[in-house]
Amino acid sequence: MTRSLPLLAALATLAALLPAAGAQTTVRVATAAELDAAIAGAGPGTEIVMADGEWSDVRIRLVGTGTAEAPITLRAETPGGVVVRGASDLWLAGEHLVVDGLHFRDGAAPGDAVIQFAVSDDSLANHSRVTNCVIEGYNQPQRDQTDLWVRFRGRHNQLDRCYLAGKSNRGPTIRVDLEGTPSAFNYHRITNNHFGPRPPKGGPSAETLQIGDSSTSMSPSHTLVEDNLFDRCDGEVEVISSKSNFNEFRGNVFYHSEGSLVTRHGAYVTVDGNVFIGDGANPYFGGVRLIGTGHRVTNNYFFGLRGEEFRAPLALMNGIYRSSINRYFQVTDVTVAHNTWVDTESPWQIGVGSNVDQAEVLPPSEIRDQPPVRTLFANNVLYNSEGDGTPILRVDSIDGIEFRSNVIDNQGVPFEGVEGLVERDLTMTEVVDDVWVAMDGVAAVPVHHGFEFDQIDRDLFGQPRGEQNAVGATNGTAPEAVDLFDPSRYGPAWFRPGAEADGPGQTHAVRTPDELARAVAEAGEGDVIELAGGAYEIVTPLAIDQEVTVRAADPGDRPVIRYAGGAGTPAFEMNPGGHLRLANVVLHGGAETLAFAPLRSGMSSLYTLEVEDAEISGFDAVLRAYKHSFADLVRLERVRVRDVANGLELAAEDDDRGDYNAERVVVLDSRFETVGSNVIDYYRGGYDESTVGGTLVVRGTTVTGSGADDADDVLLGTYGIINVDLSGNTFRDNEVERVAVLWGAKNNTHADNTVERSGEIVVEQNLPQRLVY
């Protein structure tokens, strides 16, 4: 065999030359069969052009071997001109593949992932790129059905300039998988994407980005996440869940996102130059939450965050002694340097998750009692335009943290300080919306030079930290041009998020039941339907699948809607994405019907229900949630409910996986009279400490003559709900043992309620629950 080597070498040389010749090939395809054929024939340099138009139920398997100089490219004829819909997906395998300009909508992945850098466990993609693509609302029919929109495997793959928004079912939007050595040391790049709104899912597994998982968290990943916009990513408490080693998060903007960047598992993660923007009010917008070893948090900027505990502006969690691999490693060897917090509440929360007081109801392997150690906070700036009583919130000991050259301007409001955090009067300059830079007052504070601080050689805006350096996220000078929110930095140039929904709603006046039904059916997003006074007899549910307002034309002349549909059907059927605002109506139904209900199945997204100044009577239930339905908000304000068998039923979860039925339930200034049972029944099953919902607020409300049929003998069921506020209510003459059983260890409170002949309000400190994980 060795004798033929010169010939083989010559052939190899020839083969190496051929692809360059093939680099010119362009193939236009208009059908799936043509696409498959083109892929089968593709070599280095082949460009496959998908014809503009809708491609339905197409399973693209881009398998081939390109080269760095001459990749195999699959692109839309016109960027965005190819809409991929239905049961479609795009999986890649091979080397040096590029996909450019596809638009996924109106469908759902038929397999585990819409886009996947693999076609099987043995056939992965490497050095491949998906760019300029959009995935919008490409959801499974029910929220408990799990999938991914982008699944990374292999090495050196890239997702850039894409727009992904609206994932509402279970599963991270993007997940990087590290099983198998060929997917370790992956050096993937996720850059310049726009992650649009992801609605709250309720319960876990709704990250926008997850990198690794606990069982592969010992693997080196090296995924780079840079210059992305995370825009209202509200899926769950973790916007990003980093679960492997050596990942880097640089230059990203987190805008009004109800979660945090979390180093959940894995060590030595870099969080540098990111911006976290809140609104000064919403307590769900998060910052950075740290677990584990060796992380470096530098040059970041935090504004207007009000999150607590898991969603703190900066949370350093307590660890578990000798934690198992899927729980909480202690924070050790962490550096937090050159960051700035402006108008954030309790920006530094140390020992978050400490649960030593739960020892009675949790096993020892769950007790987070190991506070951070060998950790350095240096050269950080805290500025509060209104002073903060606890800029350092000590949930556990902070003795393991060294503070050096940190500065605070707290407007003179006293707080428990530490050596290494000095008070100074600072002058702040707004360089772009919500981004304030400390100018005067920081120069006098000497910069601490810690281990490897020479590597912090640029500031938040990329300015050098050489001769000109300062504490805080910037080097002490004003940046020349800041474009953190420039839309051209994120997502495809051809796509404008929310463009289709921008039109203002129209108003439709209706006078008859038929007109009402037709108006609801034909309404556009944001439309308003105004009912003349009088009675409306309805026998078919009114389906709400977008934002619609239904209200009296004249608030002084309330229309009466009488629902006489089939047993178990609702007057208003809440469909995925439906948002009903109902105001100034009287709603009456038969004893076997429902006022409101989501679909029994196929709730691919959440719904919102708001009712004001209304009267509801006669029904079997006001609202009946089904197992996989999820409401972002259920709000009753100045509503009188009377003579119904059941009130608000939000307790359809039966498997204790933490998939509860509503994120927020708000009842204000309302009355419940003669409600047989379940005045409110709101339930979250299973213990998952990273879930921070739901929320129940009942204020200024009167409940009388109700609960006689309640199986639990509890007027307001709140089992497992994290945030409960009962205040200023009156409970009178209700045949129950307890008004409510609150969870003392969580954020459950009651105040100023009048309770007469209605049992009592009970607080139980610890609630025994089944562990979810």
Add this chain to the structure above:
Amino acid sequence: MTRSLPLLAALATLAALLPAAGAQTTVRVATAAELDAAIAGAGPGTEIVMADGEWSDVRIRLVGTGTAEAPITLRAETPGGVVVRGASDLWLAGEHLVVDGLHFRDGAAPGDAVIQFAVSDDSLANHSRVTNCVIEGYNQPQRDQTDLWVRFRGRHNQLDRCYLAGKSNRGPTIRVDLEGTPSAFNYHRITNNHFGPRPPKGGPSAETLQIGDSSTSMSPSHTLVEDNLFDRCDGEVEVISSKSNFNEFRGNVFYHSEGSLVTRHGAYVTVDGNVFIGDGANPYFGGVRLIGTGHRVTNNYFFGLRGEEFRAPLALMNGIYRSSINRYFQVTDVTVAHNTWVDTESPWQIGVGSNVDQAEVLPPSEIRDQPPVRTLFANNVLYNSEGDGTPILRVDSIDGIEFRSNVIDNQGVPFEGVEGLVERDLTMTEVVDDVWVAMDGVAAVPVHHGFEFDQIDRDLFGQPRGEQNAVGATNGTAPEAVDLFDPSRYGPAWFRPGAEADGPGQTHAVRTPDELARAVAEAGEGDVIELAGGAYEIVTPLAIDQEVTVRAADPGDRPVIRYAGGAGTPAFEMNPGGHLRLANVVLHGGAETLAFAPLRSGMSSLYTLEVEDAEISGFDAVLRAYKHSFADLVRLERVRVRDVANGLELAAEDDDRGDYNAERVVVLDSRFETVGSNVIDYYRGGYDESTVGGTLVVRGTTVTGSGADDADDVLLGTYGIINVDLSGNTFRDNEVERVAVLWGAKNNTHADNTVERSGEIVVEQNLPQRLVY
């Protein structure tokens, strides 16, 4: 301040020039004070020369800042001419320090470590080197006192050409510590050292090398261990315990070492080109044991190993589901390629440590039930000159392992095979002692090309694997010059291990008690003391502190040694390192005295006791071990023990830490008559699954009329002892309930015993024990 920068820069330039001028400085020092002064004045290029001679109780703190080109050097005037003794140590801090040619002996570290690359938590050494040094027997007075001989901290430090032997107290010989980011990514180098004999310690914490620990096992280490000789490193079951990530073990020779190279914690470890040599008989010599993710085991050679389970030639352990960080991670993503096993028994043991049958006595967090997955065995060669019935020992499922292009020559002996392991007739050539290379028969087997196999570009001997490649540890050709055992490769050139003990023992003839006492006191290593017949009345213990034989000059005329010393004293006092061979004597003592005993305290090393053809009577005990004493071997052969209150007492451990009192107890063809209690009482407390001792063998022995006073009512106490063999014995007329209680789950067996009026032999499958860790 900025205005003075030009001046500062000029000064800095000047300072940078000065060290070059100082590079010539040599300072000779003769006292500790001079040494301290020289260090205080040292700069780049300073060479400090320690005068030849003994330096006692000197605590060297080599603190300074050298440069790569001009380090600060501390060296012996003549290599090896400086003996550092007593309570001395050598700690370093700073940059670019070198220590050359010191000899540590006759002492013990006054602190935690003899040599340490740090002087405090805040003051570490980097880019520093200790070379050409020796540490011999520098032990703490008791084995439970913990220290290290070399403790690495910081980064880029090196230990090379050193000889370290004889550590007998608790603590690894060398430990690399990773606490704190300045000690992560350390890239230390441990090269060309000779690790001489380390005696068994009994129980854990006697590794020759430990890199990291479980609590820092998520940290990247990158320590390189290359071209070292591990020579009879018997301290415990792990010769090397790798407990961090990315360590590399290359080109080392493990010679007759009673343990393994273990990837205990941490991931992505490289084990390449190492040689493991056994003797074809000793079941304690180990190979490689794998736990965790991403390891690559390539180009290694294994010969004559007979180890089982934890000491298997290659062990892949079972993991624990969601293991805590200090227990057992599952084996995943491991590659075992291009290795050769010659004459090893059950070379591949898969699922080692499975303990699903212990579920009754262990908590779920201890159950190792996760077999290896995503693991590849490729291009390996197995050769057995006598066929092996189980070359693949399946302790658990091997379904998670892929086998490709492996070859076995099993001499036609049948075994349960797998696809991917083919049988071939191989011809082996011995290229150096014990190293056999497969020549003919491998060429026909195509080499499997797995993921990143292009990186396996050299073979065991450094030959290229390019055009010429083959399965097995070599590329299919004979290497030109193999020098694996060339002593010039390992340790300092100036030092010859064992040189002082090489002389043959002398023989001393004695006729009187005084002559006997003097002969024992003056005997040299290996000497023989021959006693004429007659009686020897002794009142002072005979201290044995080296290898000494005491025997009858004429075996047919046995001398009688009568011991009449103080209560509780022994006739023969076993000192650290003592090894007594007693033969053909009659030994009689008072009822309050002992025949043999170690020191009550100060047992800095182990002892060995061998008695043959002797008669022992009258004593309170034949052998009484104390808490911190440890015998490598207690052997009685053809010994008659009669009329003593106690026999062999080896149960002084009282804190259940696993520090048992003897590694091996062997009783052959002996008689025990009228022994009141503790005929044998041998105990190991605490459950530590990595301890594989002790060993008790009782064969051909008769026990009669004994045990009447035994508190436990057990004739032979064996609680916690892993290996017990009771066979061919006779137990008659003993007043006990049980002869022995054996541990069925471990290697406890009994056969062919005659038991009459002595209770029974009981086997308990599972033994409840306190967990040690």
